[in-house]
Amino acid sequence: MLELAVQNLLSPIVLSFVLGLVAAGLRSDLSVPEAVAKGLSIYLLFAIGYKGGVEVAAAGLDWRLALGLLAGAGLSAILPLIAYGLLRAMSRLSSVDAAAVAGHYGSISIVTFVAAGALLQSRGVAYEGWLVAVAATMEAPAILTALWLAQRNASARSAAGVPWREVILNGSIVLLIGAFLIGWATGPAGMAEVEGFLVAPFKGVLCLFLLDMGLVAGRNLARSRSALTVGVVLFGLLMPLVGAVTGLATAWALGLSVGGMAILATLAASASYIAVPAAMRVALPEANPAIYLSLSLGVTFPFNLAVGITLYLAAATWLSGG
Amino acid sequence: MLELAVQNLLSPIVLSFVLGLVAAGLRSDLSVPEAVAKGLSIYLLFAIGYKGGVEVAAAGLDWRLALGLLAGAGLSAILPLIAYGLLRAMSRLSSVDAAAVAGHYGSISIVTFVAAGALLQSRGVAYEGWLVAVAATMEAPAILTALWLAQRNASARSAAGVPWREVILNGSIVLLIGAFLIGWATGPAGMAEVEGFLVAPFKGVLCLFLLDMGLVAGRNLARSRSALTVGVVLFGLLMPLVGAVTGLATAWALGLSVGGMAILATLAASASYIAVPAAMRVALPEANPAIYLSLSLGVTFPFNLAVGITLYLAAATWLSGG
Amino acid sequence: MLELAVQNLLSPIVLSFVLGLVAAGLRSDLSVPEAVAKGLSIYLLFAIGYKGGVEVAAAGLDWRLALGLLAGAGLSAILPLIAYGLLRAMSRLSSVDAAAVAGHYGSISIVTFVAAGALLQSRGVAYEGWLVAVAATMEAPAILTALWLAQRNASARSAAGVPWREVILNGSIVLLIGAFLIGWATGPAGMAEVEGFLVAPFKGVLCLFLLDMGLVAGRNLARSRSALTVGVVLFGLLMPLVGAVTGLATAWALGLSVGGMAILATLAASASYIAVPAAMRVALPEANPAIYLSLSLGVTFPFNLAVGITLYLAAATWLSGG
Amino acid sequence: MQTHTATRIEIIIESPALRALTRELDRAAVKGYTVLPVLGGEGRSGPWTAAGEVGSAGGMVAVLTMVAPERAESVLDSVFEVVSRHIGLVSVSECRVVRPERV
Amino acid sequence: MQTHTATRIEIIIESPALRALTRELDRAAVKGYTVLPVLGGEGRSGPWTAAGEVGSAGGMVAVLTMVAPERAESVLDSVFEVVSRHIGLVSVSECRVVRPERV
Amino acid sequence: MQTHTATRIEIIIESPALRALTRELDRAAVKGYTVLPVLGGEGRSGPWTAAGEVGSAGGMVAVLTMVAPERAESVLDSVFEVVSRHIGLVSVSECRVVRPERV
Ligand SMILES: Nc1ncnc2c1ncn2[C@@H]1O[C@H](COP(=O)(O)O)[C@@H](O)[C@H]1O
Ligand SMILES: Nc1ncnc2c1ncn2[C@@H]1O[C@H](COP(=O)(O)O)[C@@H](O)[C@H]1O
Ligand SMILES: Nc1ncnc2c1ncn2[C@@H]1O[C@H](COP(=O)(O)O)[C@@H](O)[C@H]1O
Ligand code: NA
Numbered sequence A, B, C: 001m002l003e004l005a006v007q008n009l010l011s012p013i014v015l016s017f018v019l020g021l022v023a024a025g026l027r028s029d030l031s032v033p034e035a036v037a038k039g040l041s042i043y044l045l046f047a048i049g050y051k052g053g054v055e056v057a058a059a060g061l062d063w064r065l066a067l068g069l070l071a072g073a074g075l076s077a078i079l080p081l082i083a084y085g086l087l088r089a090m091s092r093l094s095s096v097d098a099a100a101v102a103g104h105y106g107s108i109s110i111v112t113f114v115a116a117g118a119l120l121q122s123r124g125v126a127y128e129g130w131l132v133a134v135a136a137t138m139e140a141p142a143i144l145t146a147l148w149l150a151q152r153n154a155s156a157r158s159a160a161g162v163p164w165r166e167v168i169l170n171g172s173i174v175l176l177i178g179a180f181l182i183g184w185a186t187g188p189a190g191m192a193e194v195e196g197f198l199v200a201p202f203k204g205v206l207c208l209f210l211l212d213m214g215l216v217a218g219r220n221l222a223r224s225r226s227a228l229t230v231g232v233v234l235f236g237l238l239m240p241l242v243g244a245v246t247g248l249a250t251a252w253a254l255g256l257s258v259g260g261m262a263i264l265a266t267l268a269a270s271a272s273y274i275a276v277p278a279a280m281r282v283a284l285p286e287a288n289p290a291i292y293l294s295l296s297l298g299v300t301f302p303f304n305l306a307v308g309i310t311l312y313l314a315a316a317t318w319l320s321g322g
Numbered sequence D, E, F: 001m002q003t004h005t006a007t008r009i010e011i012i013i014e015s016p017a018l019r020a021l022t023r024e025l026d027r028a029a030v031k032g033y034t035v036l037p038v039l040g041g042e043g044r045s046g047p048w049t050a051a052g053e054v055g056s057a058g059g060m061v062a063v064l065t066m067v068a069p070e071r072a073e074s075v076l077d078s079v080f081e082v083v084s085r086h087i088g089l090v091s092v093s094e095c096r097v098v099r100p101e102r103v
């Protein structure tokens, strides 16, 4: 287990993220243009969605898909409540800040999903392809809970501004679901046509993307060091574990494979850093973005990448008696 | 035939375009950064030009190349006359608007060419590599005809502003011809060096590009619904068929292969959405861009992609007695 | 030898650069978006650094690495002195302009390194992987010498503004060294995961990058024709030969392989066009950027690409008695 | 050349709030607006850069609208509706435009 | 700091017409101009965005030029030459510049 | 809507000099500034375009800062410190801002 953890730490993927962090820490002017970073993320979403769909096409429709979607939405809606409770107990964040942060932890980070998938692949562990659709379902419900938490405690004003259409139809959800459906419709025959683009270069593109995330995370951390009190940072390390346990339990109840359990645990453990921050800036502008952005991107993401996903896979293996 | 048509509709390429259309229709904020879209189009032009050149290097110089270039230029110059006549008969467009639209239909859309090439490849049908040079020749002459039509009927003022150098040396023509010549000069040996970039990922890149085109087409349609009267839309569906017949006849006269006939039909059937719109905005600013952009990108391109190219291939096969 | 030179001239890489030059010369509007060009350069730096590291991991640590780093830094610091002397003798550049230009020739151009690597690879000649680290070391010292030269002769004011941190930690150095270390740490096993991205498409990406460089070089040349007097242009053709001889001698003293000798010669012969120009605009704003940019990018780079690297490889082969 | 007085309103605002802002501008019946990209900046919440950002949450945009002087006040009220809750900066100045029908 | 009066001319115009505009600016002998990118906007012809555009036909740019007050009128005439046939928006305001030789 | 007078300072400068400029702005204690990208332009050193540029040496940026009128003079002095050695263009105009605490 320790050996596997070290092996994970020495993967090009993790080291690329570290390179970004270090470069930002040294205040190097290394940077990935915004358009390129967005292009890389479109590639990753399209590829991961497509692959999930192709696997569903190959494996046949699984009746657990419907249950999984429900469970994912449920996890997304409920986890913010736990997160909010923990935050109020562990830190001195205002209720609005705590609600905003909590929303991030109910939602998910696709790149953490992708990193977990890469780890599983290199260990030869398979997982249910339709989990990519579950991931998409988990993006939005957490926002609802977060806003409910914020309103309950603060000015009722927040209600009006929630851009629901924009939240539910945000680009990454539409792209992920769309690519999933395309993959499903075209199946392995379609995959044969596009795998020179979607499969062969995938891990290398992921490295560049993680380099960029390291740069952004490092700059965020440097900028908002003061916003990250000890209590808040501890929350950022504890909450993924809480999420993972909840995710594992749900996955176990759904009867998922070892790989599927690790993936659902990872999703529950991960925190959004694209969709939810944008929604919060519109719907809860009073919340301090420095807190939720640097916590999600600078604390929880690296924790999951470096340690978390290895741990969740070990737990899943143990749980399934493997 | 029907089965093949459905098979084409279910290709990742067509479905990616549909995903873009649907996302735009749902008003999702999914979008491809402008720089990335331009980068993808540079890739496609370079790859398609290069491959054409390599095929010419492999197959030896074909004396029909010269005839083909002449025929292409001729088609490009003449088709706008037919288009203009049809438009004046079928719609109530002003003469300036009709001339601007007509210019688009004499010129070509490289991505339609590429989609046809992908279809031929998946059916195992070859085509003459030098048709890519013919495509480049077909970009500009239509503009000349369109301006002549506009001037004949309207203010003589338009004449002055035609930026000829910019039209003939526009980026996509130069890139296509340049890559064609490089491919020709370096031949199969050069191809061996670059095929990991220009061949293996080609279809996948095409999917992302078509996703983007779907998004742009969808937004254009939503924005300019009022400009598209029934007559105008019918023209956008009829004119490609007229173009295709003209293209088939020309290809038949030139003695092209089945694949070559399908390609020339596709070129004649396709409508420009990059070079000609830009030229029209400079030379005929009085024409309404909402009409020509949404007609070319939102009506004719999807028609060709979904139905047209399958049809033209079937017609080419039938014509050659296959 | 002549045959090999012609073969090099007809490679897709060189021809892509020529296409860019020609397109710029024709004043075509062909252009690569800034973000895409930056993305391509990040890709190339990451790939070349990573590959160098993997080779070091495979070949074992070479004690000459330390000597090589020292020698590289030394070359970088000393070459500007020679360049400055030559410039003052051959041209009428002011001392500030001469110092700025000299700095460029002590430093290096990574894309020339990459082109040399591609040539070696196609000839089946290997080179020491750690030379990529030497390349990174050669970026900055030249700037120090250039500023010393400028100050000695001109206003002492220049001293203050040298942004040392920015020069030494500039993006390309950090990325190159970082990728090198990642490649070293992950070794051939890591390479197996990412080679579908870093190796297979490499040469094709290089073609697009050189197309862009041709465009930029061509536009620079057109813009600053007046700044390039005969003496200055001759310097731009002579200095790479002087650098190459110095580089060859150093490589020979270090006991490098034939490939390593050709690479170090190429590094010494190449002139910076990214890091040094940016540093000069800050530290020596009095110097005319038209001179150093068009000389480095428009004269020396094409010379090295078309003729130089073939020559240096021939010289290295001859030197090692091959 | 005859020119006509107009009011130039320049708003720097977080990208996620752009839709809300343009909705208000539409409601205030401005004749048009233009959105410009922003690379980075610094304010009370420290320095930031758009470089490498994947989502829109970290970014800002600049919105420019020219309005007829008599409608400036009401447009400003609408703008403030959105901007008051956001970190945006609104600046107003007089200018002259060539074609009065556009403002 | 001593500053000098100048006229700031800001033109928002379709990208394909940029070359024609800068040709006119050159002819009007402006000392310089700067082109800024535009992301999108809205006008009488509805909302638009540069996102995903492959060609230049759909896009716009903003051109900024500072000119000495005494030449402003003639530069505006040149600009209008191009802009009148296009959908561009021209706005003019007074400013002060630090170095008079640049305007 | 109540507005407050402020000074709008717009600086067009080479990208490599941006850090030096913002350092001076920080020292002059401006409350904030915003950096906008520039696509190209023309000046005494001829036309240029950012297209295809890999390094920052060839590019320029536009920096916008709104400052309280009473501090404008000293900010301009700081700006000139950097700009005097560079090819930048500084223009200054009056504007009104909605929230005085931001300038
Ligand atoms: N006085 C100012 N002048 C120009 N831009 C400003 C100013 N104040 C704030 N900004 C912009 O608004 C952003 C957010 O400001 P703040 O909320 O103060 O951190 C900054 O990063 C700048 O881009
Ligand atoms: N009053 C205005 N203020 C700012 N930008 C405008 C204004 N009117 C038009 N525009 C810009 O010009 C473009 C074309 O305008 P229009 O021709 O009215 O559709 C719009 O999409 C905006 O980008
Ligand atoms: N009068 C001006 N108005 C607007 N931009 C200018 C002006 N003069 C110079 N510039 C900008 O500053 C850059 C450098 O100017 P120069 O040093 O004169 O070549 C130009 O390429 C323009 O982008
Ligand atoms: Na989660």
Ligand code: NA
Residues within 6 Å of the ligand: B079, B104, B105, B106, B107, B108, B109, B243, B267, B268, B269, B270, B271, B272
């Ligand atoms: Na056509």
Ligand code: NA
Residues within 6 Å of the ligand: C079, C104, C105, C106, C107, C108, C109, C243, C267, C268, C269, C270, C271, C272
């Ligand atoms: Na050198």
